[in-house]
Amino acid sequence: MESRDQSNRQLGRASCYSNAAKRQSYSPSVIVIGGGFAGIAAARALHDASFQVVLLESRDRIGGRVYTDYSFGFPVDMGASWLHGVCKENPLAPIIGRLGLPLYRTSGDNSVLYDHDLESYALFDTDGKQVPQDLVTNVGLAFENILSETDKVRQEHKEDMSILRALDIVFERRPDLRLEGLSYKVLQWYLCRMEGWFAADADTISLRCWDQEELLPGGHGLMVRGYRPVINTLSKGLDICLNHRVTKIDRRHSGVEVTVEDGRTFVADAAVIAVPLGVLKAKSIKFEPKLPDWKEDAIADLGVGIENKIAFHFEKVFWPNVEFLGVVASSSYECSYFLNLHKATGHPVLVYMPAGQLARDIEKMSDEAAASFAFMQLKKILPDASEPIQYLVSHWGTDVNSLGSYSYDLVGKPHNLYERLRVPVDNLFFAGEATSVDYPGSVHGAYSTGLMAAEDCRMRVLERYGEMDLFNPALGEEDSVPLLISRM
Template sequence: AGARRSVIVVGAGIAGLSAARALTDRGHDVMVLEARDRIGGRIRTSDQWPDAPVDLGASWIHGVDGNPIADLARRAGARTIPTGADDNTVYGTDGHRVGQDSADRIEHWRNAIAAALAEAQDDAEDETPDASLRSVAEHAVNWSALPEADKALVASLLNDYEHEYSGSADELSSRYFDDDAKLRGGDVLFPAGYGAVTDYLTRGLTVRTGQVVDRVDWSGAGVTVTTTTGSFAADHVVITVPLGVLQSGTIEFTPGLPEDKSTAIAKLGMGVLDKCYLRFPHTFWPDTDWLTYVPALDKPGHWAQWINYARVAGQPILLGFNAAGFGRDSETRSDTDLVAEAMATLRTVYGPAVPDPLDHQITCWSSDPYARGSYSFNKLGSTPDMRDHLAADLADRIHFAGEATDRMSFGTVHGAYNSGLRAAAEITG
């Protein structure tokens, strides 16, 4: 500790920027290499609609109490507004608002599934094998005995889980379902975009964009990082590329990664959550935060969750989500096709007179070569220890950060941010 080190940080997402910020502020010689032509990674504010800067990646600060991102947002002067998951209007498959009776049954099943998941977590102590969210949930609600209409309501509950955790109900581990630590204080959104936070963090850092890293050589004394345009040597490297990029094997490590790290990379899950913003000539939906549609049983996940973005942007915009299997599938289809399908759902609910959207923005996080998914989840067959294996440094020279390395707050901006600070501390001692 104390000596000035040279450090290469791979990736200018929030994890890379937080590591680079901490190391630069402590006087180390830091260079960030970023594949894309922009900073921010999975935080990305679009400038397509100048009067409505919408977020294509992360939206919320999840829990403002004690959240370092809330502190950064304040320092960056970024405006935030509170949102709640409870302010939700739910529509049945027929397009009508669900009645109190259905709402009560949904609540009953939600509680039954939550209790079954809590029980599955306790099983970690014994020898019972882990099971998927779907099998535990279906058992908890006595699925096979349910009438079709009730099955659709339960499927839409599972769909909520898929949206939150981005993995499919068949792949989400029930035992390690909720190992993430939830912060209190409520969630907030950024009306002018999350990008203010990454812009603020980047001030004064050395970032080289357009540098796709394809090789990390740690066979000598230091580390040599090779990109498509050149080679860079340093005492340390901090790798912050997403889990999906590590899984794709596009970065070669010489010597290769140890077995526990390779296993962690292979077994942890990288999920999908895509967004679809539709901009209309005027609003035609009620003024609640969320609008939920219960899809037909044979169309699970289809256009089920919408945010009333007019509340955030002050413009007539809806934000729909596609997660897990449906998200991955939608990335193979054309925008025209997806918008038409979304509109069919919206017209089922709000009537045939609903106008076509003026414009749309649709994300493809899973096919993006520098993301290869939205965020990580605890997949059946993985254990939380694997996140520690993913995070562990190699020979005090190669350090790993990024949301997937944070055992408690994976899948979040603050988890990624904290992982960058952890990697910086490994270097400064």
């Protein structure tokens, strides 16, 4: 392989991509780094705009933090699994609709817990006693009221603080809002679910920014057949090199040179960098010259949360016919919840979803120990639970290809960091959920930033070529097909 290194420096490397030889040598060229939704979207758009594109992906698969596992004999999303915003305004809706992929809606608009409605839960205390549904609903409404009180705290304080600190201030001022006994434990469970939304602990989430994210209308829908068909469709015909971990990006006036782990190099006019924020934070990719300070500060100051999944496949269903099972306890750390996939997909699967510090602690365990811990939580509420026949465990925090699940606002840091992370540096263009100003932490946010980076890149490169009208980009509207939505 070494003897061919020099001849492999140009983009047209036969071992990676098939169409290069057919293309004219003067076609503008781009290297896309990262094969998640943002990278695939950017590569798709640039490829369709007649650019030479090669995509370098460090894993042995595409999709990034979107990963549909089929080892149970049917699809289970071990990464992202919801479409946040089941509506035609969602940029992914045309593709999902065209593919005829069904969605299972788990909430309407403005649910206090974002992705589920209040009536979709069965909560239990650690003795296995079910919490009365009217109590669950009443505490949910109280939680909404308490959160609205934190807005007054925000307006009165110039300095930012954590959501947890703001809650403490609200309870100091308004003793009437304090809850006791079982109600207090249910409140802790609601806080635990909030932490799950941000994949972070409440003592690190910014009061100033926690509610700044835009939510598309239409509620939230689970991808019944998983996200894999979408990523497969978007990647069709692209030139993708798997197991190509990028270690260095050298940007020059004439283009970029990208080095991968085994020393081979790729050159192109520009690069789209669509690697996870956790990977950028780890500085496992060396930039020459180094990125400007404002860009490095944005990388350092954005938070990366962790939420994992432990999926259990059972012989048969033995749990209540609700969307979520929850364990209430005296702290949010001790609370837990299980997503019931049977309701959406018909398969006897429960998914345990730890976030924040709990997820970090579980990641230190072996898969067997992690599954055993999660099953123990289930046994607390359903003592007669049968042993699973299979299980799967994700490791988004320790996986060197992700080093976290998704971005969120840290205490004391400005909300415009997402925008700063997105802004190009010379001929480097940035994409990914952490560069989405309006929709961070979401698949459609990642997808949108890939399209934006592609368009920015296309304009910049063709300006340099002086041939703005040479190519007709294929970034137009897709034909709209209605989404297939089911509900309880």
